[in-house]
Amino acid sequence: MKIQRKPEWLRKRANPGDQAGMRKLLGELRLNTVCQQALCPNISECFSCGQATFLILGRNCTRLCSFCNVEKQAPLPVDHDEPGRVAEAVCRLKLSHAVITSPTRDDLSDGGAAVYAATVSAIRKESPGTRIELLVPDMQGDIASLAVVALSRPDIIAHNVETVPCLYHIRSGADYRRSLEVLKNSKELAPEIKTKSGIMLGMGEVELDVLEVFRDLRSVGCDYLSIGQYLAPSRAHYPVQEFVTPERFGELQRAALESGFLHVESGPYVRSSYHAAQYA
Ligand code: SF4
Numbered sequence: 001m002k003i004q005r006k007p008e009w010l011r012k013r014a015n016p017g018d019q020a021g022m023r024k025l026l027g028e029l030r031l032n033t034v035c036q037q038a039l040c041p042n043i044s045e046c047f048s049c050g051q052a053t054f055l056i057l058g059r060n061c062t063r064l065c066s067f068c069n070v071e072k073q074a075p076l077p078v079d080h081d082e083p084g085r086v087a088e089a090v091c092r093l094k095l096s097h098a099v100i101t102s103p104t105r106d107d108l109s110d111g112g113a114a115v116y117a118a119t120v121s122a123i124r125k126e127s128p129g130t131r132i133e134l135l136v137p138d139m140q141g142d143i144a145s146l147a148v149v150a151l152s153r154p155d156i157i158a159h160n161v162e163t164v165p166c167l168y169h170i171r172s173g174a175d176y177r178r179s180l181e182v183l184k185n186s187k188e189l190a191p192e193i194k195t196k197s198g199i200m201l202g203m204g205e206v207e208l209d210v211l212e213v214f215r216d217l218r219s220v221g222c223d224y225l226s227i228g229q230y231l232a233p234s235r236a237h238y239p240v241q242e243f244v245t246p247e248r249f250g251e252l253q254r255a256a257l258e259s260g261f262l263h264v265e266s267g268p269y270v271r272s273s274y275h276a277a278q279y280a
Contacts, residue, residue: 009245022048034053035052035053037055053273054089055102056119058103059071060073060076061103061104063103064173067230067232082119098130104138105137135272135273138175138182156196157194157195158195164212180217194223196272197222198227201228202240202243215259218259223263228268246268
């Protein structure tokens with residue numbers, strides 16, 4: 001089923017004027033953001049408030065998820081100065097909470113773990129009071145790589161399951177159980193670090209499967225959860241199957257909290273990094 005028209009609650013307008021300051025800073029420091037790459041609908045709101053999610057390790061992804069707008073091209077060489085530039089951006093933006101993510105880098109033996117760790121280290125040096133959230137790819141389930149990330153001591157390690165297991169055919173190269181293992185291993189490696197995951201709705205999932213995902217995430221000790229509406233970046237991407245109502249998002253938030261998450265953001269515009277500073 002293809003749905004062409006967005007409902008009223010999904011008619012958010014982007015205002016390029018609100019984004020000018022952030023775009024200038026990102027250009028000066030040659031930094032990428034997932035906000036731009038993923039065509040996030042919250043970009044005006046976040047950029048105008050000085051919020052952005054930094055996309056390290058280049059803009060090219062080695063996987064082919066059919067819902068994602070991040071570029072699927074040959075990955076670029078690692079830019080070893082990038083951690084310092086991210087730290088400078090965090091300082092200039094006076095961020096109390098910084099979210100760092102990357103495309104999947106299956107071409108790197110450590111999945112990019114060393115660059116994540118160097119970025120945490122650079123931010124700690126330049127802005128010691130900033131809370132740091134790393135939204136990591138699965139690093140092919142390699143525990144040694146995940147240990148490098150955990151030992152860098154971010155405040156939050158996030159890894160999104162994105163959807164229910166029976167729809168994993170749209171997450172090329174991913175594996176639901178392996179994603180759960182990333183969260184489980186993060187918690188075992190560093191119990192004091194909070195873990196977080198996210199799921200998108202409207203991809204054709206049924207409610208029982210969503211509730212099962214909540215249980216699975218809690219069974220691996222996941223602390224925080226984001227629940228948002230999937231929006232297809234273009235007609236070439238996996239089509240939206242359903243627009244979930246704000247009321248339904250509210251019901252699912254209550255169900256998730258009852259299952260034991262410490263904090264849940266749930267709503268049509270929620271993304272993993274949306275209102276990230278509020279998870280506590
Ligand atoms: S919700 Fe996250 S990805 Fe979207 S614009 Fe805000 S910070 Fe960027």
